[in-house]
Each structure stands twice: as structure tokens, then as C-alpha cells.
Amino acid sequence: MTFTLPQAIKGPLFALLAYAIFATHDVLVKALGATYSSFQIIFFSVLLGFPLVTVMLMRDPVSGTLRPVHPWWTALRTLAGVSALMGAFYAFSNLPLAQVYALIFAAPLIITVLSIPILGERVGAHRWGAVVAGLIGVLVVLRPWNADELTLGHAAALLTACGSATASVVVRKIGKDERPVVLLLYPMMTNFVLAGAMMPLVYQPMPLLHVGMAGGVALLAFLAGLLMIAAFRNGEAAVVAPMQYSQIIWAAIFGALLFGERPDTPTWIGAAIIIASGVYIVLRESLGGRSQTTPATAYRHRTDNVAVPRIAMLLRNQANRVPPGYQALAKRPPKQ
Helix, strand or coil: CCCCCCHHHHHHHHHHHHHHHHHHHHHHHHHHHCCCCHHHHHHHHHHHHHHHHHHHHHCCCCCCCCCCCCHHHHHHHHHHHHHHHHHHHHHHHHCCHHHHHHHHCCHHHHHHHHHHHHHCCCCCHHHHHHHHHHHHHHHHHHCCCCHHHCCHHHHHHHHHHHHHHHHHHHHHHHCCCCCHHHHHHHHHHHHHHHHHHHHHHHCCCCCHHHHHHHHHHHHHHHHHHHHHHHHHHHCCHHHHHHHHHHHHHHHHHHHHHHHCCCCCHHHHHHHHHHHHHHHHHHHHHHHCCCCCCCCCCCCCCHHHHCCCCCHHHHHHHHHCCCCCCHHHHHCCCCCC
16 A cells, blocks of 8 residues: 555645755855855855756757846846845854844745836735735844844845845746746856855865865755755645745754754744744735735745756746746646
8 A cells, every 4th residue: 555645735745845955055054154255155056066057957958049038137137146145145154043034034025015116016905014014023133223233144134035035026027038047047157256256365275074065055955946846846836835934943953953043032023923924925915816926926935046046947948938936847747
């Protein structure tokens, strides 16, 4: 007798596993960040991620050039993605894991706001209320009234939220026209060039173990991306998307066991407010029928912009050119 998981729980389980791997990815970044500059970690992670991306590029059946159809939007998306990556690596290296996640979780709120000018989305009072509540949660986490406690790491985490939100909305706008390889390579090469330019200033020799950890950052992002494809293939976006918030649990576990971190009460309260706001927006878009483009539901994870960015974009060709994101890949019919 063969045990088969019910279809209704396959998507969430795949997503939970993917976000556990994403959290492990962030632990490696934080561990390396205790010794090395964020630029050096990015450089070696991208470098060691090229073989994985090459394998995916070899499977790309779409012919054409690498010139973007929308060069200015592609440039904005690249700038946003690079900013998100550099901000994330710096934030994880310098702040407690739970605090970084709490601030990054504000991305769906920012997506909701950006969708108005970029996607022409109409945002009603309910979602505006959720955005305001989420921003209050951000203030609770940051506590700007205690200016002495604010650091560059907090600014980096907010930069990650803003950058990943911008990149996600732009891809939502141009993804049907651009080749996935273009949206993959431009930010990846920009990360590599910028980080490489900083190497003479920040480089420190790395033992083989640490080089392997940098490769692990790339590999884990790659594997988690594949699992997210499986998650959206087997589950509804409204159920799968909120699973990203499970990372706060891993942050508490990994932070306590590996780094001796104990998030304070305001961090947990702020995180709860932000998470509740994000979940409400996703459910409002998906189940309420109030959104034509569901930009926040389409949000995947800020690590879409990391060392092995947007593996899903490479596979999107095989999803019959439907809108971008893991959900698009999920619509690809299984092979018979």
C-alpha cells in the first residue's frame, strides 16, 4: 500500500520546506558575514552559482538576443534586485535573524503601494488599512524613537524590502514580454561586477570550508526555488504565499541555537502585526476578487534576487508564456 499525500497539503508542505531551506541559506550568509564583507560573500556566491545557472540556460528553448524589450524597466528591475541582494546580505550579517525577517516581511505591503503607479492597480480601503497597520508594525520593530538603537543594518533590511518589492512589481509588468534569461542575467552580472570591483578593498583569504559555504548559499537558493515551483504547482497561491512567514520560526530556532539571539518583545509584536497585514492583503487579493493583477500574491521571496536569482524565470518559458512567477510555472501541465 502506497501512502499519498492529499493534494490540498502538498503545496503548503513544499513551500514550508522551501522556506526552511531559504532560512538555512540565510544562516550561512550570517555565519560568513561574521568574518567577511558582504561584497565578498556575494562575489563568491554568484561565481559558484554560475554552473547551476548554466545548466538551466542550456535548457532554455527560446531563441533571440539578450537585449531587453523594455530596457528602462529592466534597468530599474536590475537596480532594485541588486539593492535587495546587497541589503539582505548586509542585514543578515549585522542584525538578529528575526529582526531582519520582520522588516523584510514588509515587502508585500510595499508591493501593494507600488502596484498603483506601475500596474494601475486599484487599492481599496481594506488593503490600505492593512498597509497602514503593517507600517505601524515596522515602526514597532524599528523603534525610531530610540535612535541610538538604529543601525545601518536596519536601513539595509528596509532597502531589501523596498528593492525586492520593486523588482517583483516590475517583473509583473514586463515579464510576459521579456525573455527569462534577460531578467536572470542582468542582475546576476551586475551583482558580480559590482562585488568584484570591491574585492581589492575588502578581500580576505577564505579557507576551503568557507568557500564551500559560499557555494552552499548558491545551491540552497537553487533548491529552494525548485521547491517553490512545486509548491505553486500543487497549491493555490492564497495558501502557499503566506508560508513565507514560517521563516520567523526558523529565525527564532537558528538564532537561539547558533547565534545566541533572543528577540525582544517589540520585535515579536511588530512581526506579528506585519505578518497579519501581509496575510490579509494576500487573502484579500486571492479570495476577495478585488485585484486584477494580484501583485502581492505574486510576490515570492526576496531571495528571488540572490546569488542564483530567479531560477523560476528560466523555466517560465515552458509554462506557455503565462504571467511570471512561481505560480506561472505551476500552470505547466505535467509530462505524461
